[in-house]
Structure formats: structure tokens, C-alpha cells
Amino acid sequence: MILCSIEESPFGKMLIASETGKVCYASFMDDRQESLNGLRFYLIHHEWQMVQDNMHSDIVSKLMDRQIGNLETIVNPIGTEFQRSVWRELIKIPFAETRTYLQIAIELGSASSARAVGTAIGANPIAWLIPCHRVIQTSGGMGGYRWGLDRKKDLLKWEKETHPIWKKQFTQTRLFPDKG
DNA sequence: GAAGTGAGCCCCG
């Protein structure tokens, strides 16, 4: 049985679902009804139920404290083979770093599939844990983000601020100087 | 099967 709960996070309310300890869904919840519809659609062929708020609060706090070691062991997204291979690649991107859609495509062995990679990344069902926010365009642009570009920027900003190596210089340099 | 659609990329002007 998949258990789903509403969580508070510094980046907004979240909807998190898990089964036997593995997260299979996580989204930012800007519109309550819309988010619940999205969850219902995603789990359409599965048994699931809502449980009390904050049941997954440990996951959020671990994300904040960067205490989650091997993401691959606590995440289990539902998707096609291709999608899962793309999402697996995202997990390898280190905290506070970024990659481009093309780099991910090359990593998967097909430089020409950058567009397909973008589409697959856009379908990532597990926000934040599977760090699709760390993927940007080769041109230096931000690309898109299902849960709002501002949130993508916020996540990256927070990661850079939190990361010890960049902590100092961040105060002097803007993350994306040309992107407002 | 044949079109249409993307969170892309590259080239050219």
C-alpha cells in the first residue's frame, strides 16, 4: 500500500508518497486540488491512501540537512525504461552542481537524444530527491521546471549557499548573472 | 503506421 502525506518544506508544501520505505512520488503543492489530481493520475493503477500530515517529515528534514546518503536506495519512481535510466543519471549529479540536458544524453550514450532526455526529465515524478532542478540548457539558460522556474532557482540558490565550497564566494557572485 | 509534441541543440544570418 502506497502511503501519501502532506509535508511542510522551506520551498513550499509538498505531497510525498512512499511504499515500504521507498519514495515513489514527491511534488510541490501550489494548488491543493491540482496536486491531488496529479497524484491520483500518477497512481491510477496502484493502491494508495492519504495518511496524516508530516508522516514523511523525516525525509524533508534529512534533505535540508543533506543527511541522505544513497538516494538510489530510497527512491522508486514509476516510469518507462528510458525514463528510469534518465532519472538514475540525475541522482548522480552531486549536490550544488549542475549538468546540461546534452551532458545527460551523452552520459546515456546518445548525444542526439538531448530533446528526449529533456522530455523525460520533465516527467520526473519525484521533485527535489531526484534533482531535475540541477539540469539546465547548454546555452546557459535555465530550461524549464514543472513546479515553477522560480522554485528551480530557489533550490539551486539554496544548494550553493549551503555548500561549504561555494558558501564564501556566493555572497559576491550571482548564480545566473544574465538571467535576472 | 503516420503525424504531432516537447523542460533541447546547432547553425546561420
Add this chain to the structure above:
DNA sequence: CGGGGCTCACTTC
């Protein structure tokens, strides 16, 4: 910067 052509997974006729 801006449009055309290219590509590929996936969806929808």
C-alpha cells in the same frame, strides 16, 4: 537574439 532543421521518446490519431 531569432528562426529553421534535426532528433528522439512518447502520445494520439
